[in-house]
Every structure is written in structure tokens, then in C-alpha cells.
Amino acid sequence: MKNSIAFGQYCEGSSFLHKLDPRWKLVLAVLYIVTIFLCKNVFSFVLVGVTAVGLVLLSEIKPVLILRSLKPLIMIICITAVINIFWLKGETLLWQFGPVSIYLEGIFNALLIVVRVVLLVAVTTLVLTYTTTPIALTDGLEQLLAPLARIKLPVHEFSMMMTIALRFIPTLLEETEKIMNAQRARGADFSTGSLAKRAKALVPILIPLFISAFRRAEELAIAMECRCYTGGEGRTRMNVLHSSYRDVVAVLVMVAILAGVLVINRFAPGYSISM
Amino acid sequence: MNKIIEASHLSYAYPADEEGMAPHVALRDVSFSVNEGEFVAILGHNGSGKSTLAKLLCLVLEPDGGQLYIGGKNMTDENVSDEDVYAARRQVGMVFQNPDNQLVATIVEEDVAFGCENLGLPSEKIRKRVDSALATVGMTKYARHEAHRLSGGQKQRVAIAGAIAMRRKCIIFDESTAMLDPAGRKEVMETITKLNREEGVTVLHITHYMNEATMADRVIVMSDGCILMDGTPSEVFSRPEELWKANLDVPQTTELLWRMKKAGYDVRLDIFDPRLCAEEIARALDEKKD
Amino acid sequence: MAEIVIKDLTYVYGKGTPYEMKALDNVTVTFKDNMITGLIGHTGSGKSTLVQMLNGLLRPDSGEVFLDGKNIWDEPKEISKVRFKVGLVMQYPEYQLFDETVRRDIAFGPGNMGMKPDEIEKAVEEAARFAGLKPHLLEKSPFDLSGGQKRRAALAGVIAMHPEVLVLDEPAAGLDPGARREILQRIRDYQRESGKSVIIVSHSMEDMAMYCDRVVVMANGAPVIEGTPAEVFSRAEELYSVGLDVPEVTKVARALRDCGVDIGLDIYTVKFAASRLPGVIEQ
Structure with missing residues (x-):
């Protein structure tokens, strides 16, 4: 009940997307992002747009939730759109007032950029956040990057760090809230005054928070040692990831879509855009 | 009867923070042994050295002096190898005071599996052990839950399950009930008793709560780094004056x-x-x- | 003089989310002046939420909180003044210490109130005395203190604000029996000497029985039993029914009646029980 901040926002489910292997989901997301950036005209955008809608249907997640994930981006989207509308020069002048001029190409470009950002964020949240637990994602990443361990990259350590970070984020958020309340009860004021004053007001929160985080880290290190943790070597996993026919199908379809976009770019007419 | 822990004349001092300051002596000349399958409660005021003792027994700290045998093997020998230490750690586990600071993974069953994964067991075997450990502590229903959303008592039971899954012969509870509410404390004590009685796990339970100590087979009372009393609950609690003097209660x-x-x-x-x-x-x- | 009156208070966590939960349900209760009131309830009974209502850390969804007859939310901008009047010591308060010395840490609250330096000095020394911190400890870093001392330093940090009402959430949690007795005794002495109102939230029936003048029992978001410890603990069945316990000695008194020895059911401390037994006087 204290955790009103939903971190990770995984939505329990057993849809096609939920069941995909996290490793392949990462591949899928990367492929989709590449595809979006390859899109050059309206038709290819329609294709990736349809793909996105298809993914939403496959995930069985309420579209409202996906729209909600876009909320924090509204400002960025607006700013990019405005910059494109006012700064991009084209051939078809629509409106001019003094130095300000708006071209059809500008509006069109702004629109496509907005679509691109929206699709990018919506699909990655859908595939990697809403239908994948952070833990599964970390596991997927670790196993996907496992070959890199051979060239002495600390893949296991990185993934253990991620696991622990994910585990402790809610705990530390709760702790921050507690400390803030404690200092507020002693008359600390975090919401009024100049920037410098507010920054100073953070000291009574940050110091106890750091001290407690270090204490936790120390205790956790001892606990891990007691539980026979000696690093990644010789370690096995309970949940071994298994790819299935689903993963193969999903990746093949995504590759096909990518190819489709390339074909459309090459042969279909339409407005091409520049970034 | 096999002795799982045998300590003789153990001493330990924390090094001084600053130069010129005296080191803080936490344990002096502590000798005792624990039989396999015993349930021992350790009582003592804050700073009496009981948590230091727990850390020595789990081989997190090395004693300055004295001898410590775990499962019959001398851990204070000069040429004790890392492998010997790991082997001893497999036998003796620890459940800590703050339930939040010992759970490594976000999901309950993955945390229970953590120790077994470290032992390098094959995944089907880990699966089996995790499931049965969760059943023993009555947390099967919560296997796929997020650990941080559980109550304190449930978190401690998850930690206990992690130790059972590693097939530990002995579990040390370092004030594991101190931060819990009465309901959580009851849950954990019931689990501990069950482990000891039904699974034959040796239990060392460090606590401030006298009524928890009455459930043990044996009570060791520590004061200022020494063992003050060692006997059955009946023997120990029949001497209330001494306990009050040691800042404890009856x-x-x-x-x-x-x-x-x-x-x-x-x-x-x-x-x-x-x-x-x-x-x-x-x-x-x-x-x-x- | 400071009485807290709570009227028809309701509070819901996470409204509109799947985690929605009614923490307080139409609570009406009075915390009287010049005494120690104990607030008991199992986890989730709403007592911690209620505590955060008393000094305005949380704002009720409906209902009122009156401090000395004045609704604390009449002027929301002045809510920090209420926090000085109702001093709250949270659970495990030692984790809020932050300053270089204990003295400066205790002075944090008084400083926020805008007290003058000499007033602060006086308030700090007095609070440290109440909390049982020896003067030489004031110059130390709070992180070099022992667990019990840290707890008492945090307590001093709130007492130094001269609150009309002192609210403590689980002041003795996690301490050993000696440190437990010491901090509770100090809180009691503080109340007796200052004549102010003190509210203690705790799980420990034994502690509540020993140190409180009045007990309020919470269950499912509302108070269910109120009265003196003797009155409350004599209603063991009702306490059991809301998932609470009674002190061990109260159980002994009940069992004694079954054995044909009636020393009354309103027993709640060992001393009290002993005084009812023939020939056993209070030592």
C-alpha cells in the first residue's frame, strides 16, 4: 500500500507476448527499433503502426495502460514537434508572419517524428516492461551477453548488480519516504524557498539515506557470503531459459516486417522525411 | 552424539577505528559446543557479543584466538583452505535481523533458489528443493510474489526457506525476530520449532525475548563478551537476579x-x-x- | 494543555488503484491531556496511519483533527506549526540522524522553528537531560553512539521542540530488555515532569500495561476498546478476537480463577498481581 510508485509495472498475464523468451524479446525490441528508424515514408509507417497494434492485441494488455506509459513523454513530443514545425524549411509555404514561417513539410515531418517516438516507446514498454518481469529481463540480458564473458567482460557481475538494484529500489524508495516524514515531523520543509534552500533541505534526507544504503549493502554482502556466493563461476540457475516455436515465429515475423519496410522504402512512392 | 559446533576459548576484538584507541573486545574466552539436532537460545544484552559470536560461527569473522570446529573440522587451523571454509558454510547458515537486507532476488522463489544456485546444483534439483523448502515454511502460495511486498514474518520465512533448500544442518538466527510484530514473531518461532523438531535442523536462536528462549532445549546467557550461564531454560530462569543484573529479563x-x-x-x-x-x-x- | 480530538476520520490508501485500502474508517477518539495514552493494534489495524494524522503528515479524506479545539487543517499553509506542537518520533528514529554532532542534530527541529540561538542551546540541553544523554555525548557524532543512545538522541531531537503532545511510534522496538526499560521509563518521567500529553504506539502488551495511563485498542481501522489498562486487559476475549494478546500475567490471573483463587481479572502487571496475593508485598 505504501508503494504507490509502481516500478517496472509488470502486468501479470499469460499471453503470447508474456510467454516469449526474454532473450528473444530483447532481440525483438531491437529489431523493431531498427525497423522504425528505417521507415522513410507513410506506407512503411503504416506497416510498423499495424505491427504495434498487432503486438498490443497479442499482449492482451489494456491499450489505456500503454497510453499511460506515454504520459511522461508529452512534453518531449510537443517540443520536438514545435521545433520541427517552425524550423524546417520546405517548398509549400502555408503561413508566414515576419520571421516565422510554417511549411507543409514541417508539419508532416513533425507528425512522423511524433509517430516514431510514440511507437518506439509504446512497443518497448509493451514488450520489455509490461509483459516481462525485470528479473526475467536481467536474466535474458545476462544470457544474451554471456559470450562476452569470454573476452573478460564482467557480464555476470553486471547482471547480479542489476538484480540487486531491482530488488532494492522499492525498499530504498520506502525508506526515503520514511526519512522524509521523520524530518518533516521535525519541521523540515522541502517544498518552499529558493533552489539553494531546497537543495540544503535535502541534506537531512540524503545523509541518513546513504548511511542506511551502505549498512544494507554491508549486511547484504555478508548474507550473500553466508549463502555461499563466490561469484559467477560454478553457479547454476534454477530457471533456465528455453526458446520455443513461439520465439522463432515472432522473430521471423519481425524480420519479415523489417524486410517489408526496406522494400516499401525502395519501391513505394510517398513523402520521404529527413531528421 | 555428533557435535556440529565446538568452540574453545574463542576471543575476538574489533580493531580500533582510530589510531591510539583501544580495540573493542567483543568476545573473551568463550567455550561451548552444540550437538546435532539441538535447539539452543542465546540471550544477552546489546553489545554482549552474541552477534559477534554468530559471525564467527558463520565464518564471516575470524577469531583472534581459540579454536573453532565446524562439523568436526578445525576452522582455526593455519592451513585451512578456502574449500574447507565453503564446505563449512554449506552446513551452517544464518538468518539475519533485518529481513530486507538478506533477500537478494525480487521474486520469492528465485531468492530461495539463490543459495542452491551458488552450490552449482542442476536446475531440476534446485526446482525440487525450492518447492519443498517453500512448502516446509508454508510459503508455497507466495512463490511468485515480490519479496518486498511481504510482511516481516513472511520475509523471514523466505530467508529460512533459502537455508533449508541448501540442506543446512545448522541455522543461526541472529535476532531474526527482533524487528517483527507479535504475529510475525509467532510465525517465525513456529517455523523454527518445526524445523528443529521435524527436520532435525540444529538451531541457534539469538534473541531478546525471554519467552522465545523458554522454547529451547538449552539457553546460553552472554554478558560482556563472556558466557554467564549455560543450561536448560529451567536452570537459567531459576536465577532471575543474575539475569536482571545482566540487563535481561525473565x-x-x-x-x-x-x-x-x-x-x-x-x-x-x-x-x-x-x-x-x-x-x-x-x-x-x-x-x-x- | 493539549488535547487531540479526532472526529469521523476516514482515510483510504491508493484510491482508484487495485491496491485501494481503507486504513481508517470513521474514527472518533480523544487523546486526553496530561497522561500517557497507549495505542495498540496489530499490523494493518490503522494505528500507524492514525499517528500520521495527528501531526498532519497525512491529510484525512474526510473528518477532522482538533488540537486544542482548533481544526489543524483550517489553514493548510500553517501545518508545519502543528508539527511543532505535536512532536512525532517515528519507528526506528535513529535512522533519521544526520548532523555532525548530536548537539546539532537535536537542534535541527528547534532551528526550523526559528528559536533564538540561546533558546536552542537551552532546549537541546534540557531535551538531552530528559533523554538521558550525558553532556559529553552531545559533542560526539551521532553515528558513534550505541543503538540505545541513538534512539534516545532522536527522541531528544523531538522533545527539544517543546511539543504540546509527544507521539512515539514503537519507541522500544528492537532494543534489549534493559534499553527497553530505560527508554520507556524516561518517556514516563518526561510526561510526569512536563505534565504534557504523550501517546505511545506499541505491539507490546507488557510495555503498554506498565507505562500507560490509558489504552486505546485499534482494529480494522477503528478504535474498539478504550479505558485504563485494568479495564482494557480485563476484556481478554475481545482482545483475542481482534488478534491481540494480553500480558502473560493477565493470563495467570485468569487461570488462577479457574483454580479457585480469585485475584481479579483486571491484573496487568506482575507487581499488581503480587500485591493481590496474600502476604506478597511490592518490593
Whole structure:
């Protein structure tokens, strides 16, 4: 009940997307992002747009939730759109007032950029956040990057760090809230005054928070040692990831879509855009 | 009877923070042994050295002096290898005070699996052990839950499951009930008792709560880095004055009986059940009347 | 003089989310002046939420909180003044210490109130005395203190604000029996000497019985039993029914009656029980 901040926002489910292997989901997301950036005209955008809608249907997640994930981006989207509308020069002048001029190409470009950002964020949240637990994602990443361990990259350590970070984020958020309340009860004021004053007001929160985080880290290190943790070597996993026919199908379809976009770019007419 | 832990003349001092300061002596000349399958409670005020002792037994700290045998193997020998230490750690596990700071993974069953994964067991075997460990502590329903959303008592049971899954012969509970509410404490104590009675796990339970100590087979009382008393709960709690002096307490039943004894009644002090205590008082009052 | 009156208070966590939960349900209760009131309830009974209502850390969804007859939310901008009047010591308060010395840490609250330096000095020394911190400890870093001392330093940090009402959430949690007795005794002495109102939230029936003048029992978001410890603990069945316990000695008294020895059911401390037994006087 204290955790009103939903971190990770995984939505329990057993849809096609939920069941995909996290490793392949990462591949899928990367492929989709590449595809979006390859899109050059309206038709290819329609294709990736349809793909996105298809993914939403496959995930069985309420579209409202996906729209909600876009909320924090509204400002960025607006700013990019405005910059494109006012700064991009084209051939078809629509409106001019003094130095300000708006071209059809500008509006069109702004629109496509907005679509691109929206699709990018919506699909990655859908595939990697809403239908994948952070833990599964970390596991997927670790196993996907496992070959890199051979060239002495600390893949296991990185993934253990991620696991622990994910585990402790809610705990530390709760702790921050507690400390803030404690200092507020002693008359600390975090919401009024100049920037410098507010920054100073953070000291009574940050110091106890750091001290407690270090204490936790120390205790956790001892606990891990007691539980026979000696690093990644010789370690096995309970949940071994298994790819299935689903993963193969999903990746093949995504590759096909990518190819489709390339074909459309090459042969279909339409407005091409520049970034 | 096999001795799982054997300590003789253990001592430990924390090095001084600053130069010129005296090191802080936490343990001096501590000797005791624990038999396999025993349930031992360790009592002591804050700073009496009981947590330091727990860390020595888990081989997190090395003693400055004395000998420590785990499962018959000398851990204080000069040429003890890392492998020997790992082997000993497999036998003796620890559950800590703050339930939040010992859970590594976000999901309950993955945390329980953590220790087994470190041992390098094959995944099907880990799966089996995790499932049965969760069943033992009654947390099967929560296997896929997020650990941080559980109550304190549930978190501690998850930590216990992690130790059971590693097939530990001995589990040390370092004030594992101190931060819990009465319901959580009861949950954890029931689990500990069950482990000891049914699974034959050796239990060392460090606590401030006297009524928890009455459930043990044996109570060790520590004060200022030394062992003050070592005996059955009956023997230990029959000496309330000494316990009070060591900044500890006795169960209320014992305190009441002690007050009666002071007033000249002939009563036993080692009764911890309210009903039996009432019977003893009634008997003593009756006797006095005659 | 400071009485807290709570009227028809309701509070819901996470409104509109799947985690929605009614923490307080139409609570009406009075915390009287010049005494120690104990607030008991199992986890989730709403007592911690209620505590955060008393000094305005949380704002009720409906209902009022009156401090000395004045609704604390009449002027929301002045809510920090209420926090000085109702001093709250949170659970495990030692984790809020932050300053270089204990003295400066205790002075944090008084400083926020805008006290003058000499007033602060006086308030700090007095609070440290109440909390049982020896003067030489004031110059130490709070992180070099022992667990019990840290707890008492945090307590001093709130007492130094001269609150009309002192609220403590689980002041003795996690301490050993000696440190437990010491901090509770100090809180009691503080109340007796200052004549102010103190509210203690705790799980420990034994502690509540020993140190409180009045007990309020919470269950399912509302108070269910109120009265003196003797009155409350004599209603063991009702306490059991809301998932609470009674002190061990109360159980002994009940069992004694079954054995034909009636020393009353309103027993709640060992001393009290002993005094009812023939020939056993209070030592």
C-alpha cells in the first residue's frame, strides 16, 4: 500500500507476448527499433503502426495502460514537434508572419517524428516492461551477453548488480519516504524557498539515506557470503531459459516486417522525411 | 552424539577505528559446543557479543584466538583452505535481523533458489528443493510474489526457506525476530520449532525475548563478551537476579513466582506456562493455609 | 494543555488503484491531556496511519483533527506549526540522524522553528537531560553512539521542540530488555515532569500495561476498546478476537480463577498481581 510508485509495472498475464523468451524479446525490441528508424515514408509507417497494434492485441494488455506509459513523454513530443514545425524549411509555404514561417513539410515531418517516438516507446514498454518481469529481463540480458564473458567482460557481475538494484529500489524508495516524514515531523520543509534552500533541505534526507544504503549493502554482502556466493563461476540457475516455436515465429515475423519496410522504402512512392 | 559446533576459548576484538584507541573486545574466552539436532537460545544484552559470536560461527569473522570446529573440522587451523571454509558454510547458515537486507532476488522463489544456485546444483534439483523448502515454511502460495511486498514474518520465512533448500544442518538466527510484530514473531518461532523438531535442523536462536528462549532445549546467557550461564531454560530462569543484573529479563510467570518465593512461599521458578503457573500458585497458597 | 480530538476520520490508501485500502474508517477518539495514552493494534489495524494524522503528515479524506479545539487543517499553509506542537518520533528514529554532532542534530527541529540561538542551546540541553544523554555525548557524532543512545538522541531531537503532545511510534522496538526499560521509563518521567500529553504506539502488551495511563485498542481501522489498562486487559476475549494478546500475567490471573483463587481479572502487571496475593508485598 505504501508503494504507490509502481516500478517496472509488470502486468501479470499469460499471453503470447508474456510467454516469449526474454532473450528473444530483447532481440525483438531491437529489431523493431531498427525497423522504425528505417521507415522513410507513410506506407512503411503504416506497416510498423499495424505491427504495434498487432503486438498490443497479442499482449492482451489494456491499450489505456500503454497510453499511460506515454504520459511522461508529452512534453518531449510537443517540443520536438514545435521545433520541427517552425524550423524546417520546405517548398509549400502555408503561413508566414515576419520571421516565422510554417511549411507543409514541417508539419508532416513533425507528425512522423511524433509517430516514431510514440511507437518506439509504446512497443518497448509493451514488450520489455509490461509483459516481462525485470528479473526475467536481467536474466535474458545476462544470457544474451554471456559470450562476452569470454573476452573478460564482467557480464555476470553486471547482471547480479542489476538484480540487486531491482530488488532494492522499492525498499530504498520506502525508506526515503520514511526519512522524509521523520524530518518533516521535525519541521523540515522541502517544498518552499529558493533552489539553494531546497537543495540544503535535502541534506537531512540524503545523509541518513546513504548511511542506511551502505549498512544494507554491508549486511547484504555478508548474507550473500553466508549463502555461499563466490561469484559467477560454478553457479547454476534454477530457471533456465528455453526458446520455443513461439520465439522463432515472432522473430521471423519481425524480420519479415523489417524486410517489408526496406522494400516499401525502395519501391513505394510517398513523402520521404529527413531528421 | 555428533557435535556440529565446538568452540574453545574463542576471543575476538574489533580493531580500533582510530589510531591510539583501544580495540573493542567483543568476545573473551568463550567455550561451548552444540550437538546435532539441538535447539539452543542465546540471550544477552546489546553489545554482549552474541552477534559477534554468530559471525564467527558463520565464518564471516575470524577469531583472534581459540579454536573453532565446524562439523568436526578445525576452522582455526593455519592451513585451512578456502574449500574447507565453503564446505563449512554449506552446513551452517544464518538468518539475519533485518529481513530486507538478506533477500537478494525480487521474486520469492528465485531468492530461495539463490543459495542452491551458488552450490552449482542442476536446475531440476534446485526446482525440487525450492518447492519443498517453500512448502516446509508454508510459503508455497507466495512463490511468485515480490519479496518486498511481504510482511516481516513472511520475509523471514523466505530467508529460512533459502537455508533449508541448501540442506543446512545448522541455522543461526541472529535476532531474526527482533524487528517483527507479535504475529510475525509467532510465525517465525513456529517455523523454527518445526524445523528443529521435524527436520532435525540444529538451531541457534539469538534473541531478546525471554519467552522465545523458554522454547529451547538449552539457553546460553552472554554478558560482556563472556558466557554467564549455560543450561536448560529451567536452570537459567531459576536465577532471575543474575539475569536482571545482566540487563535481561525473565518471563512474567517466573517473576511472579519469584516474588512469591521472596515472601516465603515454597514455589518453583521454572514455570513458563500461565496455566501451570496458576496451578503452582494455587498449590502454594493452599499449602500455606494448612 | 493539549488535547487531540479526532472526529469521523476516514482515510483510504491508493484510491482508484487495485491496491485501494481503507486504513481508517470513521474514527472518533480523544487523546486526553496530561497522561500517557497507549495505542495498540496489530499490523494493518490503522494505528500507524492514525499517528500520521495527528501531526498532519497525512491529510484525512474526510473528518477532522482538533488540537486544542482548533481544526489543524483550517489553514493548510500553517501545518508545519502543528508539527511543532505535536512532536512525532517515528519507528526506528535513529535512522533519521544526520548532523555532525548530536548537539546539532537535536537542534535541527528547534532551528526550523526559528528559536533564538540561546533558546536552542537551552532546549537541546534540557531535551538531552530528559533523554538521558550525558553532556559529553552531545559533542560526539551521532553515528558513534550505541543503538540505545541513538534512539534516545532522536527522541531528544523531538522533545527539544517543546511539543504540546509527544507521539512515539514503537519507541522500544528492537532494543534489549534493559534499553527497553530505560527508554520507556524516561518517556514516563518526561510526561510526569512536563505534565504534557504523550501517546505511545506499541505491539507490546507488557510495555503498554506498565507505562500507560490509558489504552486505546485499534482494529480494522477503528478504535474498539478504550479505558485504563485494568479495564482494557480485563476484556481478554475481545482482545483475542481482534488478534491481540494480553500480558502473560493477565493470563495467570485468569487461570488462577479457574483454580479457585480469585485475584481479579483486571491484573496487568506482575507487581499488581503480587500485591493481590496474600502476604506478597511490592518490593
